[in-house]
Each structure stands twice: as C-alpha cells, then as structure tokens.
Amino acid sequence: MLAWNLPNTLIKAVKGTRDLLPPSTEAWNRVEAVARSVFRVYNYHEIRTPILEETQLFARGVGADTDIVTKEMYTFEDRDGSSLTLRPENTASVIRSYIEHRMDQLPGVKKLYYMGPMFRRERPQKGRYRQFYQIGAEAIGSESPLVDAEVIEMVVELLSLAGLKGFKLLINSVGDKHCRPRYVETLRERLKSVAPGMCGDCQRRAESNPLRVLDCKVAADQPVIEALPSILDYLCAECGEHFAAVRRRLDDAGIEYEVTPRMVRGLDYYMRTTFEVVHGALGSQNSVLGGGRYDGLAESLGSKVPAPGIGFSIGEDRLVMSVESEQAASALDLLIAPLGEAAQKCGAAMARDFRRAGISVELAEGKLKRAMELANKVGARFALIVGDDELAAGRYALKNLTTGEQESLTAGEIAARLAPPRN
C-alpha cells in the first residue's frame, strides 16, 4: 500500500517519458541549432515561458471541450488551493506573456520562437510521448496574409535545412467566427442523411463534432467525405480574399503545397489559415508540425488589446526521428596516453592546453596497450604517447589512428595539427 515500504523495486522513467541519450542527443542539438539559425535570419527572438501555468489559461485558450483540455492535461492543486497545469502546448502561454508584458506597444510585428517540453497524458505510441518537445514560433500583431506566407516559408526552410526530405505541406482555411458556424451547420444537416452509412466513429462525430468526420481515415468513407460540402465554398468575402492572398504569396515563393479543405485542427483558437506538414515513415502519427492563425485568442484570454497572430509548432521528437541516421557520437580528437608519474602530470597539462584550443581530449591511465584499445573503441582520431623518452626530448609520439602513421612532434606542432577548423 505504501510504496516506500515495499521491497526494492527498480525505479524507471515514468510512462510516456524517456531519456534522450548520446549519440541521439547530437541529432537533437543539430536540429535545434538549425532552428535557431533560421529564426535569427527571419528576425525571430527567443521567449521562454514557464512550464507551469494556471489551468484557466489552457481551458480558455485552447478550448474547454477540446480533447487536450478534457482528458489530456496534467493538472494538480497547488498547496494554496489554486489549480496548476503542466503546459500541453505553448501558444496560449506566449499570448499570455505578450499581453502581460504589453508587447503590443513594441514596434512592428512581434516575432517570437520557443523550444522545450510539453505534457499531455495520452497513451504513448510511436511518435507520441507524454513529455514531448516542440519547436515553435509566433508572429503577433498583424492580420496580413503576407505574414502567414512568410511564416510558412520559414518553416519549410527550417525543415529542409534540418534534413527532412519528402515532406508534404498541407494548407487550408477554416474561416472565422462569422463563416465557420454557418459551414458547420450545413455540414451537420448534410450528415443527417449520409452518416448512417458511414463507420461507427463517423456516426458519432456527425453529432458531436461534424468537422471531425472530414478527418476520417476509413477507406470506405472516403467517397462520402469527398462529396460533402467544402468549407472553402462557405468562406466569407474577407476570409476568401485572405486565403487567396496567402496562396498567391506561396506561389510567388515557389513553395509547393496542397490545399486540403478536409484538414481539421484540434485546437479551438485556430481561424482562417491553418497548415500542417506530414511525412511518411513516422508510423501512424505522421504529422511533423501544425500551425495556424489565431486572431481571437487574446480576447478569449481577457485581453482588451487585440493580438492577432499566426504560429506553428514542430514536433521535435518526430522531426528528429525522421532525420536521424544511425551515426556515432562526434569523434574524440585526441586521447593522451601517459606512461608513468611524470608523464601523467605532463599529460594533464597538455590536455588543459589542447582543450583551451578547442580540441577534445581524453586522458587515459594505465598500460599503453589498454590506452590504445580505449582510443580505438571510443573512436579517437589521434593518440598521443607521453613516456620518458618523449619527456626528455620534448617531442611526443602522435599516432593517427585512421592511417596508423605515427610521428614525433612538439606540443606546438601537435596543437596546430589538431586545431579544429574555424567557422
């Protein structure tokens, strides 16, 4: 009954969380470095919001009857009785921060990016974890379709530079608070006659959430879904023109996309432009990123000043999964093998100097044979032998472990030989 009184049970990572280990962490770092460099040239700046927020932020921001809020949040009562939640996504937090710090007073479009863990209590599977990581960006303070197009262009650039190949960009417009309700009503009406012939899930959705029917993957339902009215035919004049402008801009930029009127996003705050990038070989969870415009979000969080914006978030776990190739950790530059007490001291000093010069160094102990074996196993590029002869001569035996060649060099020559390329 009391866990701490039970016999020793091995403690493991909690369900849905995982340790990211080397060499995989190198791929994560590469992806994050690419993202930061792309964000920089598009003039985005990093924002770090708390992982813990008031539960109300998500209930009101994401939508009170979305799946995320109704059944996926890690919510708990703080000691003072207030309700706190581990963030399930970050857009609501960014908008909260934007409002709280009156960023609307700053000049121009406010461009922010973030990266970090999010938490949703779902059943784990391939590409889905309870603690997962997102890289995202928000452009806030403009309703212009030019901003939509630039955000999409940036994210396509980011994915390409990260090494993602064969992905597909899907875009849609879900209208605004004037035209979308009209469409949903039409859809609901139409489904009354056709839903009975569809799969069980669709029959249920036809009542509860008609838009979800469009997202059904059951093959037999596809012809029926194709025949349903398209939201694009129901957009009001403003939304229609906005969407057309976004598409013109994407065409100008030479960006390939597919308009998918059936694409549905799961968060309530989206309006007008929505987009998604999918990639095969990710299992059933094939979406690498999702995003869209959220012009009414600030108001639903109680803001008097509007904060129209558009943003996206990349599923970093999924991106890394699809660009990661099995490669070794970055190679060690040099392993120093000192023989004896005096050499040990000299080796430590040399290691210090080399490391300050940007060379990665491992200092071995014990027998030379042992050290050489170790050098080989960890994939060191060079081994440096420091023994009595070398100490006396001031010249050390540097062995290239790839070619097997060995030469006798001074410390300065070795540093020059191993110096990393400047960038």
Next chain:
RNA sequence: GUGGGCGUAGCUCAGCUUGGUAGAGCGCCGGAUUGUGGUUCCGGUGGUCGAGGGUUCGAAUCCCUCCGCCCACCCCA
C-alpha cells in the same frame, strides 16, 4: 479509455509445443604482446528467466492474477 503483440545476460535473441533447476552471438574484463589499437586465438564476468500465486516430486516451460514495454484506435506535435 479500448484493442493487439511482446517481456530470458548490458544488447539482439534461442530454449517453452513434448516440465528435469539456463544457452549463443555481440559487449565488457583479462591474457597471448616489456611502450602501440583495429584482425585472430584463449580465458573470465554476467540472469531471483517482468512480479506474485497455483498445479507438480520437480516450472523459463502448464494455469491464474498483476505490472511493464511496444504498436494501433481515439486525438494530436
């Protein structure tokens, strides 16, 4: 929340049908080599067989319960 698959050494797995108290390969450690790795050879380390209970003279193996992981549904990143 609902299905399906799988849990034996650090890793990948065999053994289970037809019960007789645990194996291989790789890894790790050491040796053949006093100051030279990768190949080879030799030796060694390593498992309450996911946990608990039952059947049995005897259970990794048969039965029950539980737990964990993976994949899928739902939904999303």
